Amino acid sequence: MNHYRITENENLKSMVGSFSRAPFQLNAIFESDAELIGFNNDKILAITYDAIVEEIEEGLYEDAYQIGWMAITVSVSDLAAVGAKVLGVLLDLKVPKHFDAIRLKNLQQGINDACDFYGCYVFGGDTNKNNILQVGSTALGFCENKLMRKGLSASDVLYVSDNVGLGSSYAYSRFISNTKSEYLPKAKIKEGQLLSKFASSCIDTSDGLFPALCQLMEVNNLGFNLNILFKDMLHNSCLKICKETGLPHWIFMCGPHGEYELLFTIPLKNVQKFEDEAKRIHWRPIRLGEVTNKQKLLTNIDGISINPFETTNLYEKQHIKSPEQYMMELLKLDKEMRL
Amino acid sequence: MNHYRITENENLKSMVGSFSRAPFQLNAIFESDAELIGFNNDKILAITYDAIVEEIEEGLYEDAYQIGWMAITVSVSDLAAVGAKVLGVLLDLKVPKHFDAIRLKNLQQGINDACDFYGCYVFGGDTNKNNILQVGSTALGFCENKLMRKGLSASDVLYVSDNVGLGSSYAYSRFISNTKSEYLPKAKIKEGQLLSKFASSCIDTSDGLFPALCQLMEVNNLGFNLNILFKDMLHNSCLKICKETGLPHWIFMCGPHGEYELLFTIPLKNVQKFEDEAKRIHWRPIRLGEVTNKQKLLTNIDGISINPFETTNLYEKQHIKSPEQYMMELLKLDKEMRL
Structure with missing residues (x-):
C-alpha cells in the first residue's frame, strides 16, 4: 500500500x-470537482453528475425533504468548487413503485427549496421505477475563470x-x-x-x-x-x-x-x-x-x-x-x- | 380514462x-427529447439524462457490452432528436460491489465503442456501489437550430x-x-x-x-x-x-x-x-x-x-x-x- x-x-x-477524454476539456481526471468544457472562447461550461445511493441505503438520509435537498446540493456543490454560476439541473429520480404520496411531496419540496436557494432551475430529467429510492442530479453552469x-x-x-x-x-x-x-x-x-x-x-x-x-x-x-x-x-x-x-x-x-x-x-x-x-x-x-x-x-x-x-x-x-x-x-x- | x-x-x-422552469429554457415539459438551453445568443445547448434501470432488472439487457453501448445511446439519441452535435457525456455507473472483471471490461468497451461511433467523449461522471448494475448518462451538445x-x-x-x-x-x-x-x-x-x-x-x-x-x-x-x-x-x-x-x-x-x-x-x-x-x-x-x-x-x-x-x-x-x-x-x- x-x-x-x-x-x-x-x-x-x-x-x-480508460475512456478517451475530449481535447476541449480543460481538466484531466481528478483535477477538478466538475468537468470543465471549453465550449466557446469566452466562457467555460461546468458540468457534473452526482447521486445519493449509499447514503439512503445505509440509512444516513431518511427524511424525504432532506433527500430532495441533498439531491441538488451534491452536484451544485461541485459547481461551487469550480467557481461556476449555476444554470440548472437535470433530475435523476429512481423511485419505488408504491412511493408514499406525502414522501413524494416532501422530496419535491426539498428539491424545489434547494433550487430556489441556489437560484437554479430544474431543466428536466429522468424517472425510473426502482426497488429503493435513489436520487441524483446533473448540474450545469458556467465559469468566468478556470x-x-x-x-x-x-x-x-x-x-x-x-x-x-x-x-x-x-x-x-x-x-x-x-x-x-x-x-x-x-x-x-x-x-x-x-x-x-x-x-x-x-x-x-x-x-x-x-x-x-x-x-x-x-x-x-x-x-x-x-x-x-x-x-x-x-x-x-x-x-x-x-x-x-x-x-x-x-x-x-x-x-x-x-x-x-x-x-x-x-x-x-x-x-x-x-x-x-x-x-x-x-x-x-x-x-x-x-x-x-x-x-x-x-x-x-x-x-x-x-x-x-x-x-x-x-x-x-x-x-x-x-x-x-x-x-x-x-x-x-x-x-x-x-x- | x-x-x-x-x-x-x-x-x-x-x-x-411542479418544479419551476428556467426562463431561458426553450422547451416546456414534453416539448422536446432533450432540454434546450438558450445559453448565448448564437448557440443552443442541449442536455439530457437517461438511465437503463428496468431493462437490466427485467433481463432485457444482460450482455455487459450491450449495456455499455446502450448507456450512451439512450441519451445521445435524445440529442439526435433535437438535431444536436454531441460534445460528450457524463457517466452514471452504479455497479455491484463484487463486479466481475471481464464484465467490467466489456461494459467499458461498449461505452468506448459507442462514444467513438458518436464522435463524443466521456467528460467524467459518478460511480456508486449498488445491489444491481444500473447505468445511465448525461449527454451534452449544442444545436444550430431549434x-x-x-x-x-x-x-x-x-x-x-x-x-x-x-x-x-x-x-x-x-x-x-x-x-x-x-x-x-x-x-x-x-x-x-x-x-x-x-x-x-x-x-x-x-x-x-x-x-x-x-x-x-x-x-x-x-x-x-x-x-x-x-x-x-x-x-x-x-x-x-x-x-x-x-x-x-x-x-x-x-x-x-x-x-x-x-x-x-x-x-x-x-x-x-x-x-x-x-x-x-x-x-x-x-x-x-x-x-x-x-x-x-x-x-x-x-x-x-x-x-x-x-x-x-x-x-x-x-x-x-x-x-x-x-x-x-x-x-x-x-x-x-x-x-
Whole structure:
C-alpha cells in the first residue's frame, strides 16, 4: 500500500480511467470537482453528475425533504468548487413503485427549496421505477475563470470556507448515539464565485476535510503545513460530542461523509484583496496553514502526527462494514499515533 | 380514462411538473427529447439524462457490452432528436460491489465503442456501489437550430428515419421465444443534424413508434393520417416473427421498448430539398403519411382502426406484470379491433 495515494482514486481510475477524454476539456481526471468544457472562447461550461445511493441505503438520509435537498446540493456543490454560476439541473429520480404520496411531496419540496436557494432551475430529467429510492442530479453552469483542484503552489495560503465536521457529527448522531441531528448543508456558490477571482485551487469537503486535503496533495504533488488547532476549525456539533464523549477532534475530519464546505488556496499576493472581498460579503473563511513543497505529510496538530492518506484509505483497507467498526478503527489509529 | 392522453405523461407531470422552469429554457415539459438551453445568443445547448434501470432488472439487457453501448445511446439519441452535435457525456455507473472483471471490461468497451461511433467523449461522471448494475448518462451538445417535438402543422409530411420494430422484436426474442437476437441500435446523430435544417418536429422511437406518435399528437394537438402498410415500415426481424407466428404487424409498433429511430415531420415546402439532401448522405427515410388537424386518431391501416393512445396506455391501465401478459392484452385488442 502506498501511504501517499488515495486507494479510492485507483479504484475509480480502473472504472473510468480508460475512456478517451475530449481535447476541449480543460481538466484531466481528478483535477477538478466538475468537468470543465471549453465550449466557446469566452466562457467555460461546468458540468457534473452526482447521486445519493449509499447514503439512503445505509440509512444516513431518511427524511424525504432532506433527500430532495441533498439531491441538488451534491452536484451544485461541485459547481461551487469550480467557481461556476449555476444554470440548472437535470433530475435523476429512481423511485419505488408504491412511493408514499406525502414522501413524494416532501422530496419535491426539498428539491424545489434547494433550487430556489441556489437560484437554479430544474431543466428536466429522468424517472425510473426502482426497488429503493435513489436520487441524483446533473448540474450545469458556467465559469468566468478556470478554478480547479490543480493549480496551487508552495507558500499559497490554505483556507476552509467555514467550520468542518458537520458531516461526521451528523453520521455519528444517526449511527452511533441515535440522537436527533440537523443536516441540510448549503453548497457555497457565492463563495466559489468569489474564489474564482483569487484562488489557485479549490475542492469541496463533501467527502470530509482529510480526503479533500489528500486530493489536493495528490493532484498537485505538494503538501500542507497546518498551523491551527483542530478545535478551531471544528463545527460546534463536533465539539459538543467530543466534550461529552472524550473522542479526539481529528476523527471528525476523516469523512467519508462531509459537509460541502470549500477547501481552497490563495496565492500570497492575493491574500489581502481576497480577505477584503470576503469580508464585504460577510464571509469569514478559516485560515488553516500553507502549502509546502517538502512532503505530503500533514504534521503535528494537537500534538499528534496524522497521515490523512492513512485515514482516507482506512475504509477500503479494513473492509469497513459498519459505522461502529469504522469508529473503532479510527480510535485504534489515534492510540497508535499517540504512542 | 382519457382516450387521447398519455397516462405516463400524467404520472411524470405529478413527479416533476411542479418544479419551476428556467426562463431561458426553450422547451416546456414534453416539448422536446432533450432540454434546450438558450445559453448565448448564437448557440443552443442541449442536455439530457437517461438511465437503463428496468431493462437490466427485467433481463432485457444482460450482455455487459450491450449495456455499455446502450448507456450512451439512450441519451445521445435524445440529442439526435433535437438535431444536436454531441460534445460528450457524463457517466452514471452504479455497479455491484463484487463486479466481475471481464464484465467490467466489456461494459467499458461498449461505452468506448459507442462514444467513438458518436464522435463524443466521456467528460467524467459518478460511480456508486449498488445491489444491481444500473447505468445511465448525461449527454451534452449544442444545436444550430431549434428542433423539438412541438412545431408541426397540418399537411406536414410524416417520416421515420428507417424501419421500426427492432426494439419489440428483440424483446419478443428475449422474453417470449427465447431465441438469439441482436440489439445494438445506433442513435441517428447525423440524420438529426440534417433534420434541424428542414423538419418541423422530431422525436426518437426509444419507446416505440406508437408512443412516439402519441407524444407528437399530444404536444401539438394535431393528428396523423398514415398511408403506408405496417409491413412496409417494419424491421425484417419483425416480419420474420409475424411470418412464423401469425402475430399481427402492428403490435411491434407499441413499445414500450423501441429502437432509437427518428420520427419527424417536414413542411411541404421543404420536402424536395430535404429528400435530396438525405439522398446525398445515402439516407432513405420512410414516408408514413401526413399531419391532419381533424382528429388525433390514426386510422385504417391494414384494414384495422387503431388508437395508439390505447395501446400506449395499456401498460399502466392493465398493470402489466409480464411480457406474456402484455402480449395477450395486445392480442385481445387486435381481436376487438377486427370485430
